[in-house]
Amino acid sequence: MKNSAKKHPIAYGLTLGYGGSLLFILLEFLLVKTEISECGVWVDSGSSPD
């Protein structure tokens, strides 16, 4: 792992960034599914101004 980072640091950074983003989305998805995050509740936030 360390070696590949030294050999191809840019590719390593790009992969890490991509993986990190995917992990973030996965974490959000889990939070929503387990209803820990309020985003998981399907809401309607439209209203009439009258």
Place this chain on the structure above:
Amino acid sequence: MEQKIVLCLVILLTLAAVGLVPLNLLVVSFPEWVVLVTVLAAALSNVVYLMTFETHLAAKILLPLCLVVSIGMSVLGSLCNPYWNSVNFRPSEATSAYDRTLSSEEAREDLAYAMRCIKKCHPLFLDGTPDNVQKYYQASVTRLERNRSITVNDLRREIQSVLSVMGDAHTSVRGKWDDEVYVPSVARRKQEGWRLMGINRRTVDAIFEQNKKLYSYEVESWAQHQMTNDFFCLSGVDYLGLIDQGLVIYTWEKEKGKQENESYTAEDFVTLEAYKEINEEYLTAQEETSFVSYVIDEEKSLALLTLRECRWNQEYTDCLHQMFAEVKAQGIRRVAVDLRGNGGGNSLVANEFLRYLPVKSYKEVTGCWRLGWLMLTDNQETSENKPYDDLTFGGDVYVLTDASSFSSAMIFAEYIKDNRLGTLIGEAPGNTPSGYGDIAIFQLPHSGLLLHVSTKQFFRADKECADVLVEPDIPCESAQALDVLYGQIGE
């Protein structure tokens, strides 16, 4: 030194790409290409920096890492964000005066902008513009091309003629006029039992039939409600073309045959402050109280919660908690929620209310959310309840609704009806449970008109129910709903 300056530029551009998203949502509108250009500049500066300068290993890893995260967040935040360029999270400007003249080009630009917003956000447009909408849009463009000058209200009519084809009550265009003026006698007339029969010698029904295409609605009662609001303000009567030689003549009827006419010129309409002052004795105390309040009638063993807007906040949750605490302490056997005139807000107010009822789970709406080229679907048909065990209420629940109970207020009634948790009294709410909602609001660049666009499609909680509307169990006129409730209690 030079390396440090370039590094700072790289970091700045990478951060700027992400920072543009909150800047757009909270401060100022700008097109998506600004983000794409910034992202490209950030990527280019990264490449140049890494190829030109000798860098530490950490920089070689961290800079591309941050760049990828930044690209992902900024592209999703602009292209897949229904609130991009919206005024949902920042104050909007006032709309230009309803009679201000726009050039044909300005009007067409506003119409084109409105169409772009709808195409990007509305679930119905995911696979392209529906043929009938496209047809009406083209007809509207042609009319605007022919006219050299168009007033703001003319443009509102043109845009609305395209939107009303969609049959989505949430997707509409309207003005925000802080200096709006009103007919001064409306509150008194209503209080005294007068009914508006016509304007300028045309009956209300005839005006409605001729102008209903100027409103977005799923059921006609909602269009009638919207139009009635327009009858009594100057921009509204102008929108409906009801000013005849500078005059608006209202015909009121109290009893059969007893009619009175009232004539107004534009100068006779009054500001909201003046209206309140003139009608102080006729306006109910409700105008002054909070959006949520309750009274407890010990004799009838009834707690009546009045919810005028669906605001899901601390004030609401505290009020609800306090009411159910009193209900328990006093052994109250009935709870009624008055949603008449509630134009909606956040549907979480309904979920919060259900936490006081003895149910383990309940049916809830399903649907899909348009996020740019993505469609996020939610097929979860039931939701686990998280009851407040110490305050669970096992008595009778009643909900009062009318044609102006809209959006989240309709969802509130839908949850009670579809889960058989109580009795609905009054009129059917003003929109359909299977329809569109959850709006993004955009301000058109020249006229300042506000365009409301649905971003979600909803499907009714009770999939077995074939009713188009959330029908009341005990239908009655809005004004009678409270009397019917007391009659139902029978004490």
